[in-house]
Amino acid sequence: MTALFERLLIAGVGLVGGSLAHAVREAGLAGEVVGFGRSEPNLAVARERGLVDRTSRDPAEAAAGVDAVVIATPVGTAVGVAEALRPHVRPGTILTDVGSVKTALVAALEACWAPVGPVVGGHPIAGSETSGAAAARVDLFRGRRCILTPTPATDRAALGRVRALWEGVGARVEEMTPAVHDELLARVSHLPHLVAYALVDAVAGARVDGHDLLAYAGSGFRDTTRIAGSPAGLWRDVALANAPAVRAALGEFRAALERLESLLAAGDGDGLEAVLAAARAARRRLGRGE
């Protein structure tokens, strides 16, 4: 089998980048997988775990001879990384990414990369509150969705190769516009993160008779707030980059919460149970999953 890419550069060898690198190596999708990053200790972990063939902290060295670049750094630093690599890649090099927001990011990457080659926006829906090369898992994308977000500017051949990359690591690839992606993820991902952070914030800040409230948290509170353990800078950037859709999603959530509050204030047991039962039914259709 011919590899999909001769030499693939993965910029940001964290949970997502490291898992992709490892899965690409295992599936033989690239002749060589190079890891680029700032933190030598993290790159050392990536090498020791065999996630990549080699690593570099130098943009010129990292980018030499690659035919595709995957930006897997946090959303807020993606464009800066692309700019640092751009002078060192050969013409036609494909740029793709894994960012959780797409409209603003894909537009910025297209503007940055226009002199060089094609851009394909991507977002694998997989992850956890863990981070770093140590958290990478070769099967992270297996059976998970990966959304690609072509624009009118997207090169169809490049889109096909990026699709083959994700399908090659076991993901179910789907295409939609950056705007639809962002509206969708605002609700199923960005909103739950902000809700989890707000819930911890509210409870950690409350005082009842001198008790440390968090000491009484059971498994329900722990599950509901697990993703509030995610890196703050990353979610700041996501929320800001997708602010209009996130604010709309927050508004929808606040309306749902106010509906519960009104029913509670009115002592409307039947109404309250109807809303809770409908939500329960929807949640149970979703299953426990992972």
Add this chain to the structure above:
Amino acid sequence: MTALFERLLIAGVGLVGGSLAHAVREAGLAGEVVGFGRSEPNLAVARERGLVDRTSRDPAEAAAGVDAVVIATPVGTAVGVAEALRPHVRPGTILTDVGSVKTALVAALEACWAPVGPVVGGHPIAGSETSGAAAARVDLFRGRRCILTPTPATDRAALGRVRALWEGVGARVEEMTPAVHDELLARVSHLPHLVAYALVDAVAGARVDGHDLLAYAGSGFRDTTRIAGSPAGLWRDVALANAPAVRAALGEFRAALERLESLLAAGDGDGLEAVLAAARAARRRLGRGE
């Protein structure tokens, strides 16, 4: 070793009642453990799993010769169950419960049980969105907190025996007033449940370009909403029975959420990161736990 109780009646052999029954039997804390309930299929599961010595659906038969009763039915039915058993117990029989709300419930149980014997309010902080005797686990309370909520009316000897019961199944027992318990649990338990239900409600009801949003839910959304799979009637009753504290907790949460929204609307990245980072730090002190 002399058993703590000659014959213990557990009314409601679900996750909590069934787990307590099983742990009591295993620890030899009662000469006999009787399970009382309405659903014969569930009682059959309790017998087959050896959670109890025997079961009955008849109040008179179930209550005969017992020296303590644990009400482990949902909060909304607890008083009705106590009333049904009352005519059939001997004088001095201890009544205790496991309800997630205490102020209104303990007062009602004290009023109901006054002609008979002492009442001790209790609440083991353990559970999950599962239910029924099939979900019972002998170690459910091991290492978990159990809050007892004595009132000025509480008999100290009865309080001591109920404390010994919970310590005997491995729980860490703590005492506080019913009012403090309710303020505390409103924040660490009742609030997260309503938030999870509201989150599912909002996302299940939203539409983006014809997509079924829940199909795109990742592990973050699943964790954050897991407890929205809990029985609706149970949480309706808890919310209504603890309405003042729950509404206060909802107000605190809404304030935290509005703080995030304001920072987002203002594009205040530093302010947003500071709030998220503080919440993250608080959440990480809590640990992953179970």
